[in-house]
Amino acid sequence: MLARALALAVCLAAGAALAANPASMRRLNEAIELLNAGKLAEAREVVAKLEGAALGPYERSRVEQVTASIEYAQGNLGAARTHLERARDSGGLNDAELAAVQFQIAQLYVADEKWRDGIAALEAWFAKAEEPGPAAYYLLAVAHFQLGESERALAPAQRAVELADPPNAAWLELLIALRLQREEWAQAVPLLERLLSLAPDRKSAWLQLSAAHAARGDRAGAVAPLAIARRAGLLRDSSELRRLAELAFAAGMPARGAAVLREALAANQLEHDPATERALGNAYLAARDYERALAPLERAAELAEGGDDFARLAELHAQRDEWPAASRALRQALAKGKLARPGQAELLLGVASYNQGELTAAGQAFARAQADPAVRDQAERWLRLLRSETGVTPAASH
Numbered sequence: 001m002l003a004r005a006l007a008l009a010v011c012l013a014a015g016a017a018l019a020a021n022p023a024s025m026r027r028l029n030e031a032i033e034l035l036n037a038g039k040l041a042e043a044r045e046v047v048a049k050l051e052g053a054a055l056g057p058y059e060r061s062r063v064e065q066v067t068a069s070i071e072y073a074q075g076n077l078g079a080a081r082t083h084l085e086r087a088r089d090s091g092g093l094n095d096a097e098l099a100a101v102q103f104q105i106a107q108l109y110v111a112d113e114k115w116r117d118g119i120a121a122l123e124a125w126f127a128k129a130e131e132p133g134p135a136a137y138y139l140l141a142v143a144h145f146q147l148g149e150s151e152r153a154l155a156p157a158q159r160a161v162e163l164a165d166p167p168n169a170a171w172l173e174l175l176i177a178l179r180l181q182r183e184e185w186a187q188a189v190p191l192l193e194r195l196l197s198l199a200p201d202r203k204s205a206w207l208q209l210s211a212a213h214a215a216r217g218d219r220a221g222a223v224a225p226l227a228i229a230r231r232a233g234l235l236r237d238s239s240e241l242r243r244l245a246e247l248a249f250a251a252g253m254p255a256r257g258a259a260v261l262r263e264a265l266a267a268n269q270l271e272h273d274p275a276t277e278r279a280l281g282n283a284y285l286a287a288r289d290y291e292r293a294l295a296p297l298e299r300a301a302e303l304a305e306g307g308d309d310f311a312r313l314a315e316l317h318a319q320r321d322e323w324p325a326a327s328r329a330l331r332q333a334l335a336k337g338k339l340a341r342p343g344q345a346e347l348l349l350g351v352a353s354y355n356q357g358e359l360t361a362a363g364q365a366f367a368r369a370q371a372d373p374a375v376r377d378q379a380e381r382w383l384r385l386l387r388s389e390t391g392v393t394p395a396a397s398h
Helices: 002-016 022-036 040-051 057-073 077-089 095-111 115-128 134-146 150-163 169-181 185-198 203-215 219-231 238-250 254-266 274-286 290-303 308-319 323-336 342-355 359-369 376-390
Strands: none
Touching: 022 040, 022 057, 040 057, 057 077, 057 095, 077 095, 095 115, 095 134, 115 134, 134 150, 134 169, 150 169, 169 185, 169 203, 185 203, 203 219, 203 238, 219 238, 219 254, 238 254, 238 274, 254 274, 274 290, 274 308, 290 308, 290 323, 308 323, 308 342, 323 342, 342 359, 342 376, 359 376
16 A cells, blocks of 8 residues: 555656656656556666666655655565655655655554654654644554553544544554553443444454443443344354353343353353353243253253252252152252252251151251251251151161
8 A cells, every 4th residue: 555655646746847857757657657567576677777877856756765665565664664764865855745755654663563663753743744644643552552651542542533534443443442451431332332333243342342331330231232243143152152141140131141041052052061051040040930940950960060959959849849859859969969068958858858748768867967067956956846746766867
C-alpha cells in the first residue's frame, strides 16, 4: 500500500515539474509505471541509471521516493526509510510533500517495531500537521502501547476512534484493550458493541463483552453475548460452553443453562464426565424439573470416583419421600466410599430404613452413625426412639 502511495505522489508531481530535466522525468515516469505494474527489478534498473546523474533537488527527491517505494515493496523497511529521509533532506519538496514524507517515515518506524523512533517522528509530524487524521493517532497509540505506556496510549487511541466514521476494527480493538486493562467496563461495553456491529464474527469480542458485563455485576447481560455467539456457531470450546451454562444458572436462568449443557452433550462438544452431568442435573433441579434431573445426577454418581454424588441423590429422593430409592443410593454411596460426610450418609440410611419399617437395619445404621461426632446426637435420639418402640438396643453392623 505504501509503495503505491509513494509512486502515485511522484507521478503527479512529475507532471507539474516544468522546470525539471525532461529526460530525467521520462525515466522517473518509466520507473513509476514499472513499479505500479509490480516489475520491481526493472524499476530498480531504471532508477539506478539516475543515481549518478546530475540531478536538481526536485528530481533527487523524486528518485529517492521511487527508490523508497521499491525497497518497501521488497520488505526492506530500513532502506525504504533511509531513502525517504534523503528525499526529505533533498530540498526539493514543498511543505505539503514534506509533511507526507515525514508521516511515511514515522509509519516505517512503527512497521519496523522501532517504537521510540516512531513516536519521535510522529510527534515531529504532529507539531506541523494542520488536521491530523485518525490513522496518525492510531499509530501513536500503537507505539506507546507496545512500549507498555498504556496511559499515554489511551488519548490518541480514543481520538483515532472519534475521528473515524466508521473506525477501523483494529483501532477499536486497541481502545477496547486499553479500557479493559484499566477495568473501565462501562466504557468498554459500547466500544465492544460497536466493534461487533462491524465484525460480528469476532469471537473474542463476544467473549470480552460477556466478561465486561459480568465484571459490572450484570449477569443477564453477560449471558446474552455468549448466547448470540453460540447461535452463530462461534462457541465450540468446552470451557466456553460451560461458562455460558454457569452464567445462565447464576443469572437465574437455569433452564437455559440446562439446555446449553444438554445440547452440547448431544453434539459431543462436552464429555459425559461427572462434573458436566452434575451441572446438568443441578440446572434441572434449579429449574424445578425434578424428573429430568435424576438421569444426569445418576450418571454423575456412577462416573464419580467417590460416593458423594450418590449421597446427594439419596437426599433428593428423601425430600420426595422416595425411601427405597434413597436406600439404594445410600448403599451405593457407602460402597464407593470416599465420602465427605460418611456419618450423615449412615444417619440418612437409618431414616430411610425406618420409614420402610426395616427397624433392625435402621438401628444398625444409627449405631454406625454414632461414630461421627457431627451427627452423634441425632443418631442417639433415633436409637432412643427405636428402643422405646422395640425394647431392643441395636448393635452396629459392618
